[in-house]
Amino acid sequence: MAEYLIKNGFVFDPITGINGDKADIAIKGGKIVSSSELTKATEIDASGMTVMAGGVDVHAHVAGPKVNVGRNFRPEDKLFGATPKSKFERMGAGFSVPTTFRTAYIYAKMGYGFGIEAAMPPLYARHTHEEMRDTPIIDQGALPVFGNNWFVLEYLKNHEIENTAAYIAWLLRMTKGFGIKNVNPGGTEAWAWGMNCVEITDKVPYFDISPAQIVKGLIEANEYLRLPHCMHIHGNKLGEPGNYETTIDTLKLAEGIKANNDFGREQVLHNTHLQFHSYGGENYSSKGFRSASKEVMKYVNSVDNITFDTGIVTLDETTTMTADGPFEHHLSHMNNLKWANTDVELETAAGVVPFIYGKNTFIAVAQWAVGIELALLCNDAMRCHITTDAPNAGPLFRYPRVWSWLLSAKARDDLLADAKYGEKVRNACYIGELDREYTLMDLAKSTRAGPAKALGLSHMFGGLANGLEGDVVVYPFNPETQSLSNDYMDVEKAFSNCKYMVKGGELIVKDGEIISNGNKRTFWVNAKTNENKDVAHDITEKFKRYYTVTENNYEVNEKHFVANPYVIEVDATQ
């Protein structure tokens, strides 16, 4: 394997603590090493540029059946925007829902080395893996959804944590999944009858269990299994004005539960796209809506057991897609656009609807403000991860634009000045009072070190300490001569098009061009539990009577479908 010495760049790394000093980063055998260990290194001149560890994306919808629905049912998302194949790149297309090859190239050019596919319906897991296999370069893992799963609902009704854990371990193995995703707990099973669970005390039809019981049970099962990541939740009442109280009630369910794992993870609940869950007021009008980011962050800042990602709106025409089936139905009534839905037997559902966040509407800019505020109000950048819930709040390739908004108050002011209802947004939200600007160290925490730690992968990603993976990126931005505040458009450009990217010790981007498709790995978690005859019996029964595939055909064959599996072993046998 080649050796690299990335010389002379301005390094920002929370793990080694280098905060903008010039430093050399050495890579050998796929890992970060001290430069003294190098024997014959290729030098990469990073003078005048910013160096960070490869990005870690904690939540994006980039691979799987509902993503593909988004692609196949939106030819217009691709019109006039296709890229031709080249020596190293396959053809690419899609503005808000990129094809898998384009997804990889977007990530590579933004300097990302690892990404989580946010939601994998277990019955369709094979599809998710086929798409991840066709997403080169970037290491990935996928989160199977559990919050509306019949086994989980039945076991947690009687608080059977051991059985729940045994089932989860089995399902992770069957689907080659990475952790526990929980979407609209209980509500999506209710949606199979056209209903929903809106309050966390509502009962799921027939199963007679509440979202609160589901959330608490899944957190406990997660810690019982000692998984690398914590329970990852998209809570009830997404998108509803006034939902912040439901959100805080949901977050409170994590109180008193300690993180139990060998991966350095300290939190027990990760709330995804918190922006959509931090609304006050009663409706979406400028008179009736207000931001509740302060209320939510007051709670999040007061505890230490929660991480979250932002889900910041980018003010684009995009595509919403989520396992929150009832929400998507509701959305399609609001904008009268095409609506795709799939209910999945015994497991979950998904909905897909195009959506335009118009910069000249009040509500879209207010939503934008809420997401930005969450990030600006958070005291611990390690626990606040920057995402756009791609593509729900905005397309994947917009990440650097979002960063530029956090790094520059002027960028935010200019946006509000340009927006038709900017003043009304200032009145309804807190953004006008917040002049904090993220530093590059904050950015490194919230897009690299923080997500890596939350995922239980800080022993591999998110930093530039010796022994970590050789994932290093060089951005053509000079913190000495350029201004994060004033040159925000250059900031966006620089972080969208890295100059060099090394992934796992292999040079992927050179002089801004992709020169290799790398060797992507698929991460999944194999949790060993004690034999559980009851759960095994339940599984066999349900396959015999209610599933439409056989038990033997359910498992995703690792050899055939999982590209370069990287298995994380966990022992939960006590």
Place this chain on the structure above:
Amino acid sequence: MATITLTVSKEPKLYLEADNITPDVFAGKSLDELRALHVFMGKDQFTLGDYFTIEGATGDVAADTKIVVNGDTTKVKYFGMKMSAGEVVVNSNVDMYAGAWMTGGKITVNGDADSFTGLAMKGGELNINGNVRDYLGAAYRGDWRGMMGGTIRVSGNAGSDIGQFMRGGTIIVEGNTDVHVGTHGEGGTIIIKGDAKSRVGGQMVKGEIYVFGDIEVMMPGFQYRNDVDLEIDGVSGKFALYEGDMGERHPTRKGVTTYGQLYMKY
């Protein structure tokens, strides 16, 4: 207006994609530069000079540029695609996408046009002195935003799927049409002076359709309202007004619901 004349010098074996034949692309270019512009056929890239002889002069801007095309262009696609100003006159049949995505200027085809003519048109004038095939002034696949503005006039007959997802502008067909006129319409005006077959105004939300001739089978979602005297595109007469499609959603503002309107001439 400066005029550039293209004359077909070679028949294409397959079909030519001539997305560069528009006043916007031509404006300000020399004859040699025009001859070097690309045309596409399958996997191959040729130049305009390979298939046309080019004479005349361009204007400095699109608005001052007129393109005249002579010879048989039955197998040439994309005339005037995305043009914003100026004029294109084709003295022959044209293949697909004539005037697609145009925002201004004027196109005249003295011959028949194939499908996807005037696709997603935003403005300008498109005249087909002949027949037209399917998807006239329709939206691109999957897009709920169809034709937004401009005027299309067809002297002959039209095929199916006219004005799908139309939002604005005017389509006039002097002859007959096939099935599906104004499907999913949310605005705009369609005038059929001949006969229509069926599925006129299907799933229509808003907009106006005028049919002078017969409709073989009416959509069940249309309800007769009253008769009205009108002058439409220079023709006066008594029209029966129907509103619908009652199976579809309709916007209500300040207590008033707006339906699609289908006028049938007596």
Place this chain on the structure above:
Amino acid sequence: MSNIVTDVVCPFCGTLCDDLEVELSEDGTKILNVYNACAIGAAKFLHSQASDRLTRPRMRQEDGSWKEVSYEDAIEYTANLLENARKPLMYGWSSTSCDAQGVGSELGELTGGMMDNTATVCHGSTLIAVQDVGVPGCTLGEVRNRADRIVFWGCNPAHAHPRHMSRYSIYPRGFFTGKGSKSRKMYVVDPRKTDSANMADVHLQIEQGRDYELLDALRVALKGEWLPDAVAGIPKKQIYELAESLKEGRFSVIFFGMGLTHTLGKNHNIDAAISLTRDLNDYTKASIMPMRGHYNVTGSGQVWGWQFGYPFCVDLSRGFARYNPGETSSNDLLSRGEVDAVFVLGSDPGAHFPMSSNKVIAKLPSVAIDPHITPTTAICKLHVPVAFVGVEVGGCAYRMDNVPIETRKVVDPPEGMMTDEEFLAAVVVRVKELQEA
């Protein structure tokens, strides 16, 4: 001593049954019997080892006869055919695995192919409708466990998807449907008195070609608006009754087929059915599902979706993907004389395309990759037989509800036979060589 392979996935239709059991000879080389399959599925397995099975490629000679050639010759011919063509049609892809489809995409990208699958004469209309209005859907298990109102519109599952009603839609005792067929009401909308229609609680014998009007009328009826005395030959009383019944159900599902996709209006018919389903969701739970034909046409749509962004009619000729059925669809390309070579894999246009298209294929340089002798192979210049996916080689396939199931290898293919995937990969290598030269 019986040697039975269980959990076998049937590689025939979109029902994609995965509970077949195949009995093999003791040495595992011969298929003796097939259990649980319908007659069509059983025939596919039992016929695969017929003694007259073609095992080597054959090239048509000047005098019309066939001459056996080697796989190397076949690879050479195919690579040159695609490279030399200025706009090749690469059609089929529906009776093969996703793995093979993926290599096919690579080949199409390299050679600027017009990629199309059997949806183009089947549920392509559905794909277009979904692009216009979306689709409220579900997996077949949801139907099995919850649905109590089943509508078969323009399809005849008794013949075309024989185990559909017993595995999913009418007979199963599911979690919330413990009374089996007695839990459900069955409706058939079809101009013909088919075997499926004869099983139905209600058969609406619709006037041919008026499905769009009837679907619109149902939407009108849902809203309680006025209707004419009859629509599409159905009296308005029956229309209001059907609307009411679907509304009163706990979970209504509409299954549909060629009666909607290929009658007057095509995609508009499905559009109207989807819009009706969408309206029903304002009152109760409702889903709609296309009865996909080939066992992996859905997979072809999925693979192209994630690789190119479109499920069929994919135009790669200009080096990047474009899409517009009507222009980039196989039959339009053929009838307009817009392609100059034809490559067919895993489908039978000779049987399914209009004769005018097949006449064009017969005149062009052409290759058909198919284990069987078919009307397509009869008009192509080169016929390359390959192993049967799902019988002799495994690979992923997608069911009509998009659920991916991995088909199994049950027996070895005949000695020396290539699989689709192997053949395509070899052609890719040869094409790259030709391009470098």
